[in-house]
Amino acid sequence: MIRYIILTALILASTTLSAQNRMSSAELGYLYDADHEFIVDHRIAQSNDKVKIYLKFYLNSGMVKVSDYNLRFDIRENYVSEKKTGSSIRLDSSFIIANAYREFFYAIEIDKGSNDNLVVIEIENIVRKTKYLYDIPISTNPNFTNNPFLIFDKTGVIPVFKNHINVGTTVRIKNVFNNEGSFEINGRINNRPVAMPPFDETKLNDPTVISVDTIYGSTHDENFVFNNEGFYTINDSDDRSKVTGILVTSKFFPRYGEYKAMAQPLIYITTSTEFNNIREATDTQKEFENFVFGTVTNKPDIASNFVKYYFRRVEDGGQLFTSDQDGWKTDKGMLYQIFGNPRQVFRNDNTELWVYNFEGGGRVRFVFDILKGDGNIKGYKLIRNKKYKEIWMNAVTRWRNGQVIE
Numbered sequence: 001m002i003r004y005i006i007l008t009a010l011i012l013a014s015t016t017l018s019a020q021n022r023m024s025s026a027e028l029g030y031l032y033d034a035d036h037e038f039i040v041d042h043r044i045a046q047s048n049d050k051v052k053i054y055l056k057f058y059l060n061s062g063m064v065k066v067s068d069y070n071l072r073f074d075i076r077e078n079y080v081s082e083k084k085t086g087s088s089i090r091l092d093s094s095f096i097i098a099n100a101y102r103e104f105f106y107a108i109e110i111d112k113g114s115n116d117n118l119v120v121i122e123i124e125n126i127v128r129k130t131k132y133l134y135d136i137p138i139s140t141n142p143n144f145t146n147n148p149f150l151i152f153d154k155t156g157v158i159p160v161f162k163n164h165i166n167v168g169t170t171v172r173i174k175n176v177f178n179n180e181g182s183f184e185i186n187g188r189i190n191n192r193p194v195a196m197p198p199f200d201e202t203k204l205n206d207p208t209v210i211s212v213d214t215i216y217g218s219t220h221d222e223n224f225v226f227n228n229e230g231f232y233t234i235n236d237s238d239d240r241s242k243v244t245g246i247l248v249t250s251k252f253f254p255r256y257g258e259y260k261a262m263a264q265p266l267i268y269i270t271t272s273t274e275f276n277n278i279r280e281a282t283d284t285q286k287e288f289e290n291f292v293f294g295t296v297t298n299k300p301d302i303a304s305n306f307v308k309y310y311f312r313r314v315e316d317g318g319q320l321f322t323s324d325q326d327g328w329k330t331d332k333g334m335l336y337q338i339f340g341n342p343r344q345v346f347r348n349d350n351t352e353l354w355v356y357n358f359e360g361g362g363r364v365r366f367v368f369d370i371l372k373g374d375g376n377i378k379g380y381k382l383i384r385n386k387k388y389k390e391i392w393m394n395a396v397t398r399w400r401n402g403q404v405i406e
Contacts, residue, residue, distance in 0.1 A: 023120055024079040026133040028345040032336065034316040037061040038069070040123065040134050043159040046146035047177040051110040051138050053119060054150075054159045055091070059102040066104060070124045073108060077115045079135070079348040088122065098157050105158055112138055135347060143372045147242045149175040149183070149220075151234070156221055163377055164247040164254075164322045167229050174221050181220045182237040187212030187230040190247060192325040194267055195334040198366065198382060199389035231324050233375045245324055245375015254318025254327065256311070259284040265314045265328050266291070268337055269399045297402040309404040313337050324374040331382035335366060338395050340406050342366075352380060364391055 030036045039058040044051065059066060071091040074083050095106040110119070121134040137144060151160045154170040165171065175181045189210040196202055212230040217237075226232065226248040236242040256262045263278045266288075270278070274291060281287035292303050314328050317336050321327035328337050335342075335354065342354035347370075354366045366382060373379030395405055 021082040022080050023076070023118065023133060023135050024346065024348045026135075026346070028133075028135075028347055029342055030132055031134075032320055032341040032345065034320070034341070035060070037064050037125070038123070040121070041161040042134075042136055043150055043161055044136060044138065044146050045148055045150050045176045046112075046138065047148040049112040050177055051112050051146070052176050053108040053110070053136055053138075054097075054161075055106040055108065055121065056161050057104045057106065057123075064125070064127075066102075068125050068127045070122075070126055071106070072122045072124075074120055074122075075110065075113075075116045075138075076118045076120060078117055081118070083120065091121075110138070137349070139349075144378065145242070145376065147236070147244055147376065148177050149173055149181065149234075149236065149242070149244070151244065151246060154223065160246070162319070162322065163245070163324075164249050164318075165226065166251045166253060167226060167248050168251060169248075170223055170225050172221050172223060173218050173234060179220060183218045183220075184235045184237050184240075185216040185218060185224075185232055186235075187216075187228065187232040187248075190229065190231050190249075190325060192329065194264075194329045195331045195382075196384070197268075197388075197392050198335065198384055199386050199392055201384045201386070231374065243376050245373075245377045247322055247324060247326075249322075249326070254315045254322070256314070259288050262311065263288055265311070265337065268334065269396050296400060299402075302402040305404060306399075306402050310337075310399070313340070323377045323379060330380070331368065332380050335382070338392070338399070338405065358391065364388070 031040075037060060039060045041056045043054045046052075057071065072088040073091060074087040074089070076083065091106050091108070095108060096104055097107045098105040108119070110116070117137065117139040119136040119138055121136065123132045123134065124130070138146070150173075152158060152172045152174050153160060154172065156172045156174060160171060173183050189212060191207045191210065193204050193207065196204065212228050212232075216224075218224045229248050229250060231245060231247050233243050233245050250257070250261075260279075263284055266278065267275050270291065274295070278284065278287045278291060292306065296306050297303050313336065317327040317333040319327065321330045321333040321336065323330060327333040339356055343357050344355040346353045350370050352368045352370060354368070356364045356366075358364060366388075368380040368382050371379045371381055398405055
């Protein structure tokens with residue numbers, strides 16, 4: 001019954017014409033548009049009622065400048081609460097801790113009250129008269145605990161805003177409140193399975209955990225280098241319940257520098273025989289090209305277009321959805337790879353809804369449960385249904401015919 005109420009609320013929200021003051025009716029599709037005018041991300045640290053939010057605001061288009069925007073934040077009880085009159089605080093230059101070329105980094109410190117569970121960032125383009133909302137939960141919900149420590153870049157000033165870093169990267173692990181502490185670091189091979197299609201309700205077993213080398217240690221604000229690829233969990237040595245995860249990837253990620261790696265995302269549009277032939281071939285490049293020119297098309301311009309757009313989507317998915325595995329392997333990444341970025345997105349505490357428009361005026365909705373994943377990374381599990389089989393197979397067929405689905 002509870003899930004039905006949640007889904008009904010999100011589906012009603014998806015019919016709203018414009019975002020209201022409530023976060024539950026705010027349209028968030030811009031977050032998954034790699035070409036949007038700006039990109040926003042955050043990291044949060046929390047120690048009891050002390051909260052520190054780091055916000056990254058990146059101007060992604062040469063057509064805008066930072067003076068075009070006003071950024072504000074307010075604190076709410078939940079996703080259906082409206083903004084209180086006069087509660088917004090402007091993020092002026094006093095909140096900026098660093099900036100780079102078209103990148104601006106803010107720090108927000110909050111003493112959390114008992115009913116303070118959600119920070120809402122309002123991003124207003126004052127030139128175009130458009131507004132966007134961005135949600136940052138600060139709830140003490142035990143399923144989504146925030147740690148007092150974060151992974152920072154080598155300067156120790158700017159956090160790592162993604163769930164991945166490239167192998168060989170120097171980082172610092174810092175408790176942002178106590179300026180002390182030590183950490184235990186454990187790694188395992190990145191071998192989680194690829195997401196199943198949206199109609200396939202098969203439950204996959206977790207892979208065998210294969211450890212990476214030995215246990216490492218680091219102290220507060222000490223330079224640390226990840227020299228091996230894999231998924232790593234970082235625990236507070238004094239309180240192992242406080243944990244965060246990071247995926248250490250190849251130096252090329254989210255791009256792929258060799259054909260064996262490029263062949264993997266083709267799993268969504270190949271038959272089992274085709275995929276195994278490519279994966280097991282002695283000459284992967286030749287077999288890869290045989291698939292593109294033999295199955296997808298025999299026309300060089302269409303082949304070039306297919307490779308360009310399919311693998312640009314792999315790269316964008318890596319930036320957007322990487323968690324404890326490569327972005328394209330996740331439930332969100334799987335849908336994004338085939339259908340592109342959703343036209344509408346709505347979210348509440350426990351659920352996220354994606355809406356796609358299809359030819360003929362039809363709409364398809366996909367719903368994700370928001371879960372606590374490995375390393376305390378927020379995960380999104382698609383609610384699968386056999387009703388999605390026809391649209392999935394049609395989309396795969398179009399890709400196999402060299403058509404790019406936008």
